[in-house]
Amino acid sequence: MNNPRFEKYVSCKWIESGVCFDNGVYGSNVKLCCYMSAPGGGNTMIFEDYKGGKIDWNEFFKIKRAYRDIQKSGNTVEGCRGCVFLEERLWCQDDYIDNILIDHFTKCNCFCTYCYTEEDKKRYNSLKTYNIYPIIKDMFDKNIIRRGGAIGFGGGEPTILPEFDKLIKLFLKNRFDDMRVPSSGIKFSPVIAKGISTGQLSVVVSVDSSSRETYKKIKQIDKYETVCKNLKKYSKAQTKYFNVISKYIIMPGVNDTKEEIDNWMRFNKENKIEVIVIDIENSALNKYRHEKPDERILDLIRYVKQRAFEMKFYRLEICDRAKYLADIKN
Ligand code: SF4
Numbered sequence: 644m645n646n647p648r649f650e651k652y653v654s655c656k657w658i659e660s661g662v663c664f665d666n667g668v669y670g671s672n673v674k675l676c677c678y679m680s681a682p683g684g685g686n687t688m689i690f691e692d693y694k695g696g697k698i699d700w701n702e703f704f705k706i707k708r709a710y711r712d713i714q715k716s717g718n719t720v721e722g723c724r725g726c727v728f729l730e731e732r733l734w735c736q737d738d739y740i741d742n743i744l745i746d747h748f749t750k751c752n753c754f755c756t757y758c759y760t761e762e763d764k765k766r767y768n769s770l771k772t773y774n775i776y777p778i779i780k781d782m783f784d785k786n787i788i789r790r791g792g793a794i795g796f797g798g799g800e801p802t803i804l805p806e807f808d809k810l811i812k813l814f815l816k817n818r819f820d821d822m823r824v825p826s827s828g829i830k831f832s833p834v835i836a837k838g839i840s841t842g843q844l845s846v847v848v849s850v851d852s853s854s855r856e857t858y859k860k861i862k863q864i865d866k867y868e869t870v871c872k873n874l875k876k877y878s879k880a881q882t883k884y885f886n887v888i889s890k891y892i893i894m895p896g897v898n899d900t901k902e903e904i905d906n907w908m909r910f911n912k913e914n915k916i917e918v919i920v921i922d923i924e925n926s927a928l929n930k931y932r933h934e935k936p937d938e939r940i941l942d943l944i945r946y947v948k949q950r951a952f953e954m955k956f957y958r959l960e961i962c963d964r965a966k967y968l969a970d971i972k973n
């Protein structure tokens with residue numbers, strides 16, 4: 644028998660049951676998701692110019708239902724046109740949220756040369772934001788949030804948000820088990836360590852180097868040793884899963900030697916950091932769209948794949964764009 648709570652049509656988890664609290668290049672708002680690479684442009688608003696405060700959830704779901712209805716009619720929400728995340732399947736018709744991106748802040752304690760905030764670091768480090776804790780708490784109190792999806796952070800550096808500890812504790816207490824926190828790794832966070840130990844949270848630190856000098860060139864701050872120390876502490880907190888993730892964004896001409904990468908991989912292996920991620924820096928990627936990609940860089944990506952296999956890492960994630968460039972199928 645058909646379950647009337649489910650209907651089959653083309654949609655995505657963010658249209659159906661997701662929300663992104665944003666404060667970045669496009670201002671402070673509440674929108675469906677953070678993806679802007681769809682041909683339609685993404686950036687579909689629920690509330691524009693939102694600067695915190697009580698949310699009228701009836702109004703919120705009225706707007707979300709209107710987007711859902713467009714999908715149910717066989718059309719596509721304008722910003723979602725051509726998005727790779729659209730899929731046909733059964734979608735639950737309840738009003739609820741299970742995927743949240745917390746991205747309402749831009750302040751960071753690091754200075755990565757490839758970061759979008761580099762365009763005006765002073766502005767992004769002083770952009771005013773709001774306390775998101777009461778909003779999330781209200782969602783719990785009103786039974787709007789369900790487990791089953793993922794809680795992610797953007798930013799900015801999450802661990803320096805004043806409400807970060809309270810927020811993570813709230814999700815941990817409510818048995819959310821899929822939180823992914825990107826962090827510069829400069830500040831050690833006991834609640835992150837707690838989430839790692841219970842298996843409910845993963846931390847992702849983009850080290851991008853294996854030496855103090857290279858780190859300083861990329862991050863414009865002398866904190867390589869601190870980050871390594873904190874990664875080791877997070878790694879020691881692992882009990883059930885490998886949920887400390889070390890990332891390396893290749894910047895051609897800066898950190899693109901086999902030696903630098905070998906040492907990064909060795910550091911991870913020696914410290915039981917078994918999940919590693921490799922990616923290419925955005926401006927290099929854009930350049931390769933117009934020019935023939937540098938074979939040496941593509942070889943480097945293939946080399947990481949080979950070495951990860953030889954060194955028996957639990958998992959190597961090659962970001963889609965790097966995979967595509969290096970013609971790696973899986
Ligand atoms: S842009 Fe893509 S990910 Fe975002 S809501 Fe639309 S279909 Fe979903």
Ligand code: SF4
Pocket residue numbers: 751752753754755757758759760798799800826827
């Ligand atoms: S750690 Fe993240 S937010 Fe901070 S400067 Fe680097 S890329 Fe930007």
